[in-house]
Amino acid sequence: MKIIRVFPRRTNATPIDDMAFIGMPTMFAEADEIHISVTFTWDIHEAERLAVQWDRVAPVQIGGPAMGTRGEKFESGMYIKCGYVITSRGCPNKCWFCSVPKREGDIRELPIMNGWNVLDDNLLACSEKHIREVIAMLKRQSKQIEFTGGFEAARLEEWHIESLLGLRLKTLFFAYDTVDDYEPLLIAAKILKDAGMIKPTSHVVRCYVLVGYPKDTIENAEKRLISVLQLGMMPMAMLWRNWKGDYKKEWKCFQREWANPIIVGSKMSLGRKG
Numbered sequence: 001m002k003i004i005r006v007f008p009r010r011t012n013a014t015p016i017d018d019m020a021f022i023g024m025p026t027m028f029a030e031a032d033e034i035h036i037s038v039t040f041t042w043d044i045h046e047a048e049r050l051a052v053q054w055d056r057v058a059p060v061q062i063g064g065p066a067m068g069t070r071g072e073k074f075e076s077g078m079y080i081k082c083g084y085v086i087t088s089r090g091c092p093n094k095c096w097f098c099s100v101p102k103r104e105g106d107i108r109e110l111p112i113m114n115g116w117n118v119l120d121d122n123l124l125a126c127s128e129k130h131i132r133e134v135i136a137m138l139k140r141q142s143k144q145i146e147f148t149g150g151f152e153a154a155r156l157e158e159w160h161i162e163s164l165l166g167l168r169l170k171t172l173f174f175a176y177d178t179v180d181d182y183e184p185l186l187i188a189a190k191i192l193k194d195a196g197m198i199k200p201t202s203h204v205v206r207c208y209v210l211v212g213y214p215k216d217t218i219e220n221a222e223k224r225l226i227s228v229l230q231l232g233m234m235p236m237a238m239l240w241r242n243w244k245g246d247y248k249k250e251w252k253c254f255q256r257e258w259a260n261p262i263i264v265g266s267k268m269s270l271g272r273k274g
Contacts (some may be wrong), residue, residue, distance in 0.1 A: 004031040004058070005079060006050055013080040013119070024053055038064040042245025054233045069229035070104055071214055076113045083116025083143065093152070095177060097240060100123045100229040112137050117146040135163045139179050139198040150208050151175070154184035161195045169204050172197075173236075176228060177210040189231035196197060198232040199200035203265060206234040211258070212251040213240040225258050 004023045014020065021029065034054040038047045044066055051060045052232050063069040064079070074086045100121045107125045112133055123131065138145050145167045151174045164172070185207065188190035191199045198205050207228045209265055211221040221237070228235035237258035241247050257263055 001033065002031045003033045003035055004029060004054075006034060006036045008036075008038060008046040008050065009040075011039070015077055015079070015081050017077065019184070023050065025057050027106050029057050034058050034063045036060060036064075037063065038066040040245065041243040042241065043067045056082065060193075065099070065103065068099075070103055070105075074113055076115065080119070080152055083115050084117045084119055085108065086119050087112050088123060088130065094127050095123065097138065097177065097210065101245070102183050116141040116143040117148055119149045122152055122155075123147070123149060123158065124152050128159070132163065137229075138167055144168050144170040148173055151188075152184075153181065153188040156184075156188045156191065158191070161191060161197070161247055163180040164197070164262060165175055165195060169197075172205050173207070174207045174233065175210075176207050176224060176235075182224075182227065185228070186231065189233060190230045193232060200232070203234045203261070205266075206229075208234050208238045209235045209258075210240055211237045211255060212247055216240075218250065218254055229264075229268055233270060234261070236261075236264070253255070 002019070002023060005015065006023075008023070012021050014022070019031070034051075034057060036047050036051055036054065038044055047062050047066075051062055054060050057245050067271050071089045076085065081108065088107055088109045090107045090157075091098070091100045092106050094101050097113075104121065107122060109126055109130045114137060115169075116138065123134065126134075146169075148171060151172065151226070153174050171206070174185060175186065176182065188192055189198060189205075192205055200259075209221070209228055211224070211262055225237060226237045235258060237255040239247055239255040
């Protein structure tokens with residue numbers, strides 16, 4: 001069966017094969033089914049508009065995280081680019097800002113497919129057996145390894161570090177979403193420094209920092225970002241939006257500055273000189 005996958009917008013993870021389309025259909029598009037994949041809730045209206053247009057080509061299904069679709073088996077290259085891999089779904093935490101527990105439930109381990117960029121919602125919540133099998137898979141890859149799903153610092157253990165040291169790491173993200181995340185992040189940073197994974201000449205260890213949520217201020221957000229800099233991790237501001245995608249203009253400008261690796265890297269260099 002020929003399935004065209006349609007995406008309202010392109011991201012770093014969007015597939016790039018000939019059966020993946022961004023936006024409207026082309027004159028020569030042919031398929032048995034059209035699957036419109038929606039990641040962000042603010043793209044739902046656009047997905048519905050696209051469904052009307054693509055219905056002229058073949059029957060349309062709309063799904064994806066924004067639609068509340070529960071992820072089942074992972075198909076490499078289907079709805080995310082080849083090389084990106086999901087080895088588990090769900091999360092045992094109940095963070096107020098996150099839709100994952102409502103959509104996916106508690107942690108569920110999946111069959112492990114090959115890839116080098118791990119996107120799991122909370123990999124460290126998985127069993128030791130599963131994590132070790134994921135690491136073993138990653139060691140077989142020819143490309144540098146990325147963990148862009150975000151590690152939960154509170155779950156980091158010494159054996160995780162020992163396993164990670166055996167990988168050719170390009171990027172490893174942690175997450176600083178709430179005030180309670182800082183203390184575990186502080187402890188994790190010390191362990192990572194002792195292991196030689198955090199050092200002045202490297203930006204391998206990074207950290208997502210949630211900003212712009214209700215009652216947050218630019219001043220407080222900047223303090224959180226600077227505190228991550230002081231731990232030796234490169235921060236990356238992640239802008240909170242409501243389900244419509246709304247945010248204040250000043251937050252977008254602020255987030256753009258703190259999500260630019262070149263700008264943030266220069267801040268880290270200045271901090272070391274200071």
